[in-house]
Amino acid sequence: MHIPVLLKEVIEYFNPSPGKNFIDATIGGGGHAKEILKKTFPDGKLLGLDASPEAIEDIKAQTKESDLKRLILINDNFSHLKEIVQENNFQPVNGVLFDLGLSSNLLASSGRGFSFMAHEFLDMRYNPQGQSLTADKIINNYDKNDLEMFFRDYGGERFAGRIAQAIVKERKNGKITMTSQLVMIIRKALGRRFHVKSLARVFQALRIKINYEMENIQLGFNDAVDILTSGGRIIVLTYHSGEDQIVKNLFKQEPRIKIINKKTIKPSQEEIKNNIRARSAKMRVGEKI
Numbered sequence: 001m002h003i004p005v006l007l008k009e010v011i012e013y014f015n016p017s018p019g020k021n022f023i024d025a026t027i028g029g030g031g032h033a034k035e036i037l038k039k040t041f042p043d044g045k046l047l048g049l050d051a052s053p054e055a056i057e058d059i060k061a062q063t064k065e066s067d068l069k070r071l072i073l074i075n076d077n078f079s080h081l082k083e084i085v086q087e088n089n090f091q092p093v094n095g096v097l098f099d100l101g102l103s104s105n106l107l108a109s110s111g112r113g114f115s116f117m118a119h120e121f122l123d124m125r126y127n128p129q130g131q132s133l134t135a136d137k138i139i140n141n142y143d144k145n146d147l148e149m150f151f152r153d154y155g156g157e158r159f160a161g162r163i164a165q166a167i168v169k170e171r172k173n174g175k176i177t178m179t180s181q182l183v184m185i186i187r188k189a190l191g192r193r194f195h196v197k198s199l200a201r202v203f204q205a206l207r208i209k210i211n212y213e214m215e216n217i218q219l220g221f222n223d224a225v226d227i228l229t230s231g232g233r234i235i236v237l238t239y240h241s242g243e244d245q246i247v248k249n250l251f252k253q254e255p256r257i258k259i260i261n262k263k264t265i266k267p268s269q270e271e272i273k274n275n276i277r278a279r280s281a282k283m284r285v286g287e288k289i
Helices: 007-014 031-039 053-062 078-087 104-109 135-141 144-153 160-173 179-193 196-210 213-227 241-253 269-274
Strands: 021-024 045-050 071-075 093-099 228-238 257-259 282-288
Touching (some): 007 093, 007 228, 053 071, 078 093, 135 160, 144 160, 144 196, 160 179, 241 282
Parallel strands (some): 021 045
Antiparallel strands (some): 228 282
């Protein structure tokens, strides 16, 4: 079941009300979007984007008919945000939300190898129709140095070099195509040093690389600033230090944005207890001058 992260805080900082328009640039399971639609009833609108076609179809299926009239759903990446807004004449924009975590629905049921707990093909593309690079291509073709860099920079993995070396050695015996194969290689490479967090970090790093997430953050953020009305807010939820550092710098370097929260907002212990995926979340808020 999808549980939106920092929902109370997102609503508090957006302060949605009737007649206001918001964009959920990563609608995922729709938890934040549903609450925003509720608060903006009866005439506020929401534009929801997601790179995963399954996410868009799931939202359509579970949204009330009355709310669908105020909801525009687009299967696309938020790196095309400004273009999508213009094509749909979606103005004014009072707030834009970027939740950079992987939807629990996609993790559990996509069948594309996002979870290290499943036996699935190493794919990890959000949209298989629009992307060609897959996780198995990276694992079987990239050299040790590149693999080490991805695991370290995109996943924060301490033993990135050891894991990369083990992958390069193992693939000489045959292609690595399944999540369970990669899990076995990582377990074997780390031995007594193994911890499940290493699996999470490696899988995260591959997902980020394949879907160009780091590059797209900057494109989407810049578009969001351009389309926001004066006083409109940007909220970004990140889940690892690399993402958060990029977002922190984007907020600091953008002269049209006033930073609202000097320190990152983090989930309470109670929220983490109820939703373990929230444990690494950080939230930053900015307002257009």
